[in-house]
Amino acid sequence: MSPPAHASQIKTRFLIISDTHSAVLSTTTPDNVPFRPPLPRADVLLHCGDLTMLGHLHEYEKTLDMLGGIEAELKLVIAGNHDISLDAPFYRRRGQFMHGLKDPDESIPQKARDMWMGPVAKQNGITYLEEGVHHFGLSNGARLKVYASPYQPEFYDWAFPYHRNQDRFNAPHEATPGADPIAENPIPDFPAIDVVMTHGPPWGIRDMTVRDKMSVGCEHLLRAARRCRPRLHCFGHIHEAWGAERVSWKLGEKLGSESKDSVEEAEEVGVREDRMVEERAAYVDISTGGATPLEFGKETLMVNASIMNLRYRPMQGPWLVDLDLDSQ
Template sequence: MSRIKTRILILSDTHNATPLKNESSHWSAFRPPLSKADVLLHCGDLTMVGLMHEYESTLEMLRGYDAPLKLVIAGNHDISLDEEYYARKGHYMQRLKEPDEDLPRRARELWTGEDAKQAGIQYLDEGTYNFTLSNGAKLRVYASPYQPEFCDWAFPYFRNQDRFNPPHQSTPNSVPITENPVPDFPAVDVMMTHGPPMGIRDEVDRGGHVGCPHLLRAARRCRPQLHCFGHIHEGWGAERVKWKEGDEVDAEWEKHVVNAGWIEIDEDKMVSDRAAVLDVSCESERPLEVGRETLMVNASIMTLTYKPWQGPFVVDLDLEKA
């Protein structure tokens, strides 16, 4: 099978910040110019509270990146892209006397309209997508902006609800609510979700894991080469996950992973490269074992205190030739 080495630039949780804010900060990796890539992935939280000027600023930032294709999903802070949530609580979160009922339509039109397309941006709702990249590779993506309810922000589901596995494969004792289930291996190369899976880069500063166990089970079924996300700012970093063989349905999330090894990041090199660069292609010292391993990346740019100081990730991996 012919494969093509492909460079992917990943960022999340920019919350309306841009690299230009760090232009003179030589100790921050999130500063211009960011790395050239074959495809850019933004895993949500484009804004602070889903205002139009925030979306416009983020779109303008993405326009300046050197990547012919830029895939974008929403996050829990992009409240006007969740129309149901916005109708319920949008005016309160944006400190308005009344909801701006037209904002969800305008926000969606911005991300799906001609201006975004000319910038190479494709906004992804929850589901599976296929792309042919300019380097000749085929990219298959599963995307979802949803995460377990978190301080009553947008795109939520309850923790006992399984959003990612079909009913016959759902977590025992959960409530299946799947609309767009994660497909089985080998249908997907990359999963991009806003929230993390349980136990992987999901620990909050006060202690405890807040990721989704159902998403972890779905990732085990899917076994993508790359699963990228954000949401938990203090979880920034990468892990190389080796999956347990078999497809049995276990309630305990720990049973799905044989080994999860944290990847050490050279911070000085990251600042110099303006990204944490990880090569898991066949040309690397340790190529990814496709079908047995997944590279998990939390690419939150913001720190816990909302400072845009954490570096994006650049991942080199092999994709099938289109």
Template sequence: MTTTNTPLSSEKVKTRILIISDTHTASLFPSDTHDVPFREPLPKADVLLHCGDMTMIGHLWEYERTLELLSSIDAELKLVIAGNHDISLDEVYYQRKGQYMQMLKEADDSIPARARELMTGARAREAGIRYLDEGTHEFVLKNGAKLRVYASPYQPEFCDFAFPYFRNEDRYNPLHKSTPNSTHIAVNPVPDFPAIDVMMTHGPPMGIRDMTSRNEVVGCEHLLRAARRCKPRLHCFGHIHEGWGAERVRWAEGEGIDAKWEDHVEGSELIEFEGERLRQDRAAVVDVSGSGGDELAFGRETLMVNASIMTLRYQPQQAPFLVDLDLEKA
């Protein structure tokens, strides 16, 4: 459902959001044999967000296993986007390279439609799963809160995997607000503040939880610009496994016409987590609600979360995030 810029309500509803990404077909570890955070059962939440890379290479059986994982999590609503590894959910990419990437003897053009049916069909919907295409979506939760989401599975071209765009292409901003000297390709641009509560993207914005093991900053400058315009309460993503973590970003004031990081971000506070607490809680817990004592300033701050479950070596040992924040009453 497309959202509009509606007036903000003065009434707030504390809402618990569980965030995971880059599960790559992993299952939860049994609690009786493992003591890593990603073990059963994960904490109960009002909403589960999965920020893409559900699979390793988009095989149908991998989506089946992902549905088993998502169905086992206790959340009323489970919002899911694709990532660059979920190649069969990018039909254009799959037609070009799917047979090669999946090492199939013969091409099977039915796979993208079958993959989409798995993620949008009756089994998924009965489990509370909603697969989101790029764009804006709105939901009303059982706790009375209104949740407005912008979703996008795309990221700058990465090893010729799915959902790519070139780095000089601005996918997230309208033409009159796009990055200087970029090529404008936005079909579903990110709305301005205050239209969105949560941004879900697979890739990170430039300079925020996006550094690789080789000290390369690989986030998207156009996405950073869009996030600064949108100023959501929460922006969650994955993609860069070694970027796991959370930061509380304070946006710079003014129009921000340049493309420099400092033109958009006034400051950023890294949130620290203690390893034993992560294991005990089965999550990295962050409370930015009004009752939590450190309320997020909506319109000035955004909680940025890289929720990659996989380590750099593809071990599912990193913690989900459990975030308490206030949403407007529906």
């Protein structure tokens, strides 16, 4: 299926960050670090989770303040595995221990949720997204369709987990053969979604760990991304895998048991370090007016936007992406 031929396209700018872990934008940050104020203005800011180190309420306050200082009309945020108090079932099981509390405080998950959906977030233009599909109209006349999910394969028993044999992103009739289908909010088919925001990466795309030299992304998410074929799929989680790839999907054949066969080609997006530092972001233009426009339905820009490096220092740059959206 192809997008409607008559749909007019509107160039829209996205600023993408992830894994800020309570970092702030400080005027004392050295000039050789790209994550420093002011970050570039964008139509839409995307934060792909790990807002904090451990989901403390005071950490959320710092991140809300940091995001409030970024200039963007719409600011979309999801949680990550470190934001433990935003995963209420997980917090009931592990929160008291991880927060070092003598007595359990069952009010904390609700307080955390209220912070991200309350007046301070709204005043700062922030919309917290829970798992599922979300629609937005922008002042430039564009329509934005987003799928969001904070979940990732179980990773050292942190928040928003699922087991690797569980398919969280495909409906039962589309799930990976042999997997346990558990999707409550499956990713829709193409062309329903422009942007997929997940905390964890799909398998084989910006998901390689340094310590074990292993791909730790989700094969079920890769399978769903191939069905959905969004313009942009952004995530974080694996700090050392920061970067972007332009993925061409393998089309025209039914996907079998190996979700890893979804990709025809993946080309790494080159980044000039000096330019990224100067402009405070790595810039990619895949709009119609750019040098290499994205072929919607055939290609997806995959971005790991982790700001923290492996040592939890905010040394890595945001991504600034220009792409086309359909008009409202």
